[in-house]
Amino acid sequence: MNIRDFEYLVALAEHKHFRKAAEACFVSQPTLSGQIRKLEDELGTSLLERSSRRVLFTDSGLQLVSQAKRILAEVKTFTEMASLQGKDMSGPLHIGFIPTIGPYLLPLIIQPLKKAFPDLELFLHEAQTNQLVRQLEEGRLDCIILASVAETEPFIELDMFNEPLMMAVPENHPWADKTELDMVELKGHTVLSLGDGHCLRDQALGFCFAAGASDDDRFKATSLETLRNMVAAGGGVTLLPQLSVPKEKVKDGVSYLKAVNPTPSRKVVLAYRPGSPLRKRFEQLATFISKTVNISQ
Template sequence: MNIRDLEYLVALSEHLHFRKAAEACFVSQPTLSAQIRKLEDELGVSLLERTSRRVLFTDAGLKLVDQAQKVLLEVKILSELASQQGDSMAGPLHVGFIPTVGPYLLPKVIPLLKDAFPQLELFLHEAQTHQLVEQLETGKLDCIILAAVKETEAFMELPLYNEPMVLAVPEQHDWAKKPELSMLALNGETLLMLGDGHCLRDQAMGFCFAAGANEDGSFKATSLETLRNMVAAGSGITLLPKLATPKEAIRDGVSYIKLNEPEPTRLITLAYRPGSPLRSRYEKIAQSINTHMVTLLEA
């Protein structure tokens, strides 16, 4: 048994498909199948049920997958410890980010990070919060950038910046020409929201409900761009994070209005596993992003 065999097994448990698991491991399907069979022969137990068209794990197989994930995480930590012997800002770094942050933050900070840390190899992965949390726990990601939520409390979190939320209304709306608006003005209004799984949905709903606003239950958007286009079409109003809005107060049929009393904001953080030997690496990255974004958001 070797580490690579465990990687094959875990990949198969994730994809439940031999070809897809093989592609994820960058090997041929026969190679992966043969190694799984070899692992079974070595252990003397059946890890899979081969009488079905689907990939089904036996109880022994599920237990081994669980243990293999823990072993692979420990191997990753050992690799991180070894990397500290050289330049701490060199080598690969797998960073996860949520869809309501990545498209708007990354263009602003990736050039900055590449310039500041040229030997750092950044690999970027987009997914929803619950997926990022799971991938961070299992060691597939080194750190994640997302809005601080309850699910991230088990990790170490470095604050990056506080991002205001802005009210987006159709250009023809009665509020369209207002530069600012109190949250209390939303009392009794109905707002368009993102669908389930987006942490921004829960955060925006929290502010809206506190102000007396309701959600439009007939529609749930899959992305911020869908929300923006629905507003432009005159189908409703919504809250958008400031980085997702243009500099112009009115653009492409949408008017963006600053909110106050109180101003709705979300805290964007960089989260990593407690005890990670790469803490200083994450702190340097967070400091660089924080310095840049605080200046940008105050401009």
């Protein structure tokens, strides 16, 4: 057996589907299936129940999946330690971003990062918070950039910036000409929001609920751009992170206002595993990003 066999096993446990697991490992389905069967022969035990149309692991298989995850995490740490034999800011770095940060932060930092650290090889991954946390725990990501939430408490967090949330309303809305909106004015109104799984949903709604607003349960967006388009179509009002807001006050049917009393915001952090030997690299990266991103409070 080898490390690649463990990767196949963990991928199959995560995706519970041979084709999807094979795609995640960049191999053909017959290759992955054959290696799993070869691993079973070598271990002398069945890892899967093959009578079912679904991928079901035996008790022995589940135990070995857990051990395989630990082994892969140790291999990841070993690789990180080896990479430190060179410069702090050189070599591969796998970074995860949540969808409400990645599309707006990356255009601001990618070129400056490449210029400042030409020897750093960046691999960028986008997923929701719970997926990123799991991938970080399993060693498949080196660090993640997201809004600080309870799920990141087991990790070390490096604060980068506080990002205000701005009110977005249709351009013909009674509030559209305002430059600021007191949050108390939301009382009795409904707001559009993202669907479950987005940490921004809970963060934004927390401020809205405190102001006396309610969630519009007739619609749940899958992205900030869907929210923006719904506002432009006159479907309601919402809060959007400042990085996603254009410089113009009114653009494409949406008017943007600064929300005040209080100003809703989220803390954007870089999180990494406590035992990672790449601490200095993460600290340099977090400092660079916080200096590069211009956030006006």
